[in-house]
Amino acid sequence: MPLVFRTLLFGFVTLLVVVLIIDDIAEVEEETANPGHLKKMNLHRAIPKPHRKATAHVDPTAVTRVSKDVKPVGPSYNHTAKLSSNNWTFNKTLSNLIRKNILRFLDPERDISILKGTLKPGDIIHYVFDRHSTTNISENLYRLLPTVSPMKNQHHKRCAIVGNSGILLNSSCGPDIDSHDFVIRCNLAPVDEFSQDVGRRTNLVTMNPSVVQRAFQDLVSEEWRDRFLQRLQSLSGSVLWIPAFMAKGGEERVEWALRLILSHTVDVRTAFPSLRLLHAVRGYWLTNHVHIKRPTTGLLMYTMATRFCDEIHLYGFWPFSHDPQGKPVKYHYYDTLKYEYTSSSSPHTMPLEFRTLSALHRQGALRLHTGTCDADRRPEGAPEQVADNTSPWKPL
Ligand SMILES: *[C@@H]1O[C@H](CO)[C@@H](O)[C@H](O)[C@H]1NC(C)=O
Ligand SMILES: *[C@@H]1O[C@H](CO)[C@@H](O)[C@H](O)[C@H]1NC(C)=O
Ligand SMILES: *[C@@H]1O[C@H](CO)[C@@H](O)[C@H](O)[C@H]1NC(C)=O
Numbered sequence: 001m002p003l004v005f006r007t008l009l010f011g012f013v014t015l016l017v018v019v020l021i022i023d024d025i026a027e028v029e030e031e032t033a034n035p036g037h038l039k040k041m042n043l044h045r046a047i048p049k050p051h052r053k054a055t056a057h058v059d060p061t062a063v064t065r066v067s068k069d070v071k072p073v074g075p076s077y078n079h080t081a082k083l084s085s086n087n088w089t090f091n092k093t094l095s096n097l098i099r100k101n102i103l104r105f106l107d108p109e110r111d112i113s114i115l116k117g118t119l120k121p122g123d124i125i126h127y128v129f130d131r132h133s134t135t136n137i138s139e140n141l142y143r144l145l146p147t148v149s150p151m152k153n154q155h156h157k158r159c160a161i162v163g164n165s166g167i168l169l170n171s172s173c174g175p176d177i178d179s180h181d182f183v184i185r186c187n188l189a190p191v192d193e194f195s196q197d198v199g200r201r202t203n204l205v206t207m208n209p210s211v212v213q214r215a216f217q218d219l220v221s222e223e224w225r226d227r228f229l230q231r232l233q234s235l236s237g238s239v240l241w242i243p244a245f246m247a248k249g250g251e252e253r254v255e256w257a258l259r260l261i262l263s264h265t266v267d268v269r270t271a272f273p274s275l276r277l278l279h280a281v282r283g284y285w286l287t288n289h290v291h292i293k294r295p296t297t298g299l300l301m302y303t304m305a306t307r308f309c310d311e312i313h314l315y316g317f318w319p320f321s322h323d324p325q326g327k328p329v330k331y332h333y334y335d336t337l338k339y340e341y342t343s344s345s346s347p348h349t350m351p352l353e354f355r356t357l358s359a360l361h362r363q364g365a366l367r368l369h370t371g372t373c374d375a376d377r378r379p380e381g382a383p384e385q386v387a388d389n390t391s392p393w394k395p396l
């Protein structure tokens, strides 16, 4: 090879590496810059890079078709696919295959929580996203680490994962949801006032540290501390899954919660996801050409639930501001948080995740419930609809 050519090649490779590193740094900074706003939508991230192919092809049957279905997202692209829910059938073969392939990346039984034996108080942890920041294992956290996986040997026939979208309002899905053998909920979402639509049963619930701030006013007063405590006490026996080591900034809030749990003998089984969970989940989806930067709690839960559940039913997953009939949909069923499509701070790619889940629904691997559950209330013959894209949302 002529020297000039080799030099050029070397220069090119170096440039490429530098560009990749800068990209990575930018990602971390972007995520740390806005720790309190993890729920916003992001337009440009929702557009998959068309020619970025993952190298390995681990799970050809599962979701490879998704990448071909994925189209650039834009305000003018609003075709809605109608999916009948009446003839949905569970494909056990496919579901088993997905479980097997996910197990090549993570073992949810193990990765659902760090165990006591693996750490001791004072140990220093690097945050998963904010790698340059550390926290240490407090005495309280250590005391609440499980000694065995809270999901050890658990197997359930039918599981429900309940997302928090306002699409659940007036759905009457509560009894349906509660009829599952195992119910997973996200971010300590309230149930009592909404039980008709969301049910009450809870076997596992997640709690991002930011929830303490957002939903419980950082426990500023006795009243908020009581409310928070009551919510924890209502979980009687559930797994409380706290991603304490994902992003910096939440350690105080986690500590407050742990102190309350310990000082009031709250009956929950705490779990703290392993440090490798996020990367492993991302790796699985990337390998299937689903380029998710930071999976949402909902997608994490689905990925993990494949290990413990045969049939997985998803409720309250709807990342669009309007329903298929064009009626506005609240971001959360229980608060006034707004969508912010124009924000560039969100690490999540919810429409992409939703398309992926829709494709899996069509293939019978899981079931997405986006309509009402009370058959009498649905207009005669009207199919449950699942959007195939971002329709019919409108950018602000
Ligand atoms: C399910 O129903 C939809 C619409 O009603 C139809 O297009 C599709 O072919 C049906 N699928 C099966 C497997 O029967
Ligand atoms: C179920 O999924 C498997 C694997 O993707 C596929 O080969 C099979 O045809 C599917 N069965 C039905 C009934 O769709
Ligand atoms: C761990 O954190 C506590 C405060 O939360 C601090 O007092 C202690 O010095 C830290 N230990 C180490 C080893 O950093």
Ligand SMILES: *[C@@H]1O[C@H](CO)[C@@H](O)[C@H](O)[C@H]1NC(C)=O
Pocket (backbone or CB within 6 Å): 169, 170
């Ligand atoms: C739910 O139904 C009630 C009564 O019909 C109505 O007032 C309310 O606007 C509906 N809410 C949503 C989100 O559709």
Ligand SMILES: *[C@@H]1O[C@H](CO)[C@@H](O)[C@H](O)[C@H]1NC(C)=O
Pocket (backbone or CB within 6 Å): 075, 076, 077, 078, 079, 392, 393, 394
């Ligand atoms: C959907 O697209 C059509 C044509 O592309 C347009 O006329 C219509 O207003 C769009 N609807 C929404 C809700 O964006």
